[in-house]
Amino acid sequence: MFPKTSHKLLTVLALAAVLAGCSLPGSRLHLSGPCANPLYPVLAGANWTYQLTGTTNATFNRRINTLTADGFEDQDTFDSGTVRTGKWNCAAGALTALDPAGDLTATVQRGDAMSSFGTTTNDGVTLPAVIEAGTTWTQTVSITGTVTVNGKSDDADNNTSLSCTANGTEHVVVPAGAFDAMKVTCQNSVQITITTDLATIPVPAIEFTSENWYAAGVGLVKSVASGGIDTTTLLLAYSIR
Numbered sequence: 001m002f003p004k005t006s007h008k009l010l011t012v013l014a015l016a017a018v019l020a021g022c023s024l025p026g027s028r029l030h031l032s033g034p035c036a037n038p039l040y041p042v043l044a045g046a047n048w049t050y051q052l053t054g055t056t057n058a059t060f061n062r063r064i065n066t067l068t069a070d071g072f073e074d075q076d077t078f079d080s081g082t083v084r085t086g087k088w089n090c091a092a093g094a095l096t097a098l099d100p101a102g103d104l105t106a107t108v109q110r111g112d113a114m115s116s117f118g119t120t121t122n123d124g125v126t127l128p129a130v131i132e133a134g135t136t137w138t139q140t141v142s143i144t145g146t147v148t149v150n151g152k153s154d155d156a157d158n159n160t161s162l163s164c165t166a167n168g169t170e171h172v173v174v175p176a177g178a179f180d181a182m183k184v185t186c187q188n189s190v191q192i193t194i195t196t197d198l199a200t201i202p203v204p205a206i207e208f209t210s211e212n213w214y215a216a217g218v219g220l221v222k223s224v225a226s227g228g229i230d231t232t233t234l235l236l237a238y239s240i241r
Helices: 004-017
Strands: 047-054 058-068 071-078 083-091 094-097 107-110 113-124 136-149 152-174 177-195 200-202 206-215 219-227 231-239
Touching: 047 219, 152 206, 152 219, 152 231, 177 219
Parallel strands: none
Antiparallel strands: 047 058, 047 231, 058 071, 071 083, 083 094, 083 107, 107 113, 113 136, 136 152, 152 177, 177 200, 177 206, 206 219, 219 231
């Protein structure tokens, strides 16, 4: 049977995967092209180091590896050895994660556990091109694939949805510095179903709220999730060139 710790891992990776930018004036960067979103500077080689505490205690580095004409690929490398890679589509500054569940079009590896999924439906956007206080948006994604634990593979379906509202600008202090950041609150739902040789097993839906702060020209600086998971994410360092 699919271990509870594994679906918790996928949910924490889901949280990590959707922690990316929005849009505010005042960025020091002058970006152009379909991925130009000041609160998530999409530049090849840009990287951020974060610390997670709570349900999962870890540090990870996020790096933008490659850019294409209409998107990019990022990668999270955790200190435990877990690696998440994912792809995004861009359109006039709006960014859409093809993998808000952590691994929709790629692979997550953690020791003897590995998951690989592909998107079947994707509606909405992860991050609109322009966000002001009161702006709302949604995204729903369905994926299917396999989860392999200790050499045994089972089919899995994952339905993820998020509904976000921009609250306004707040002053935030984290290890990487002090920032005036846009606060965004999202309601998140992750439903996983595992199909084994014996039965189809619905994993109880994980519902949680995430409060996220994004600084112009920097990206995500802080996130606090509560409910189905309780995790705080803080920016430790970043390099954007």
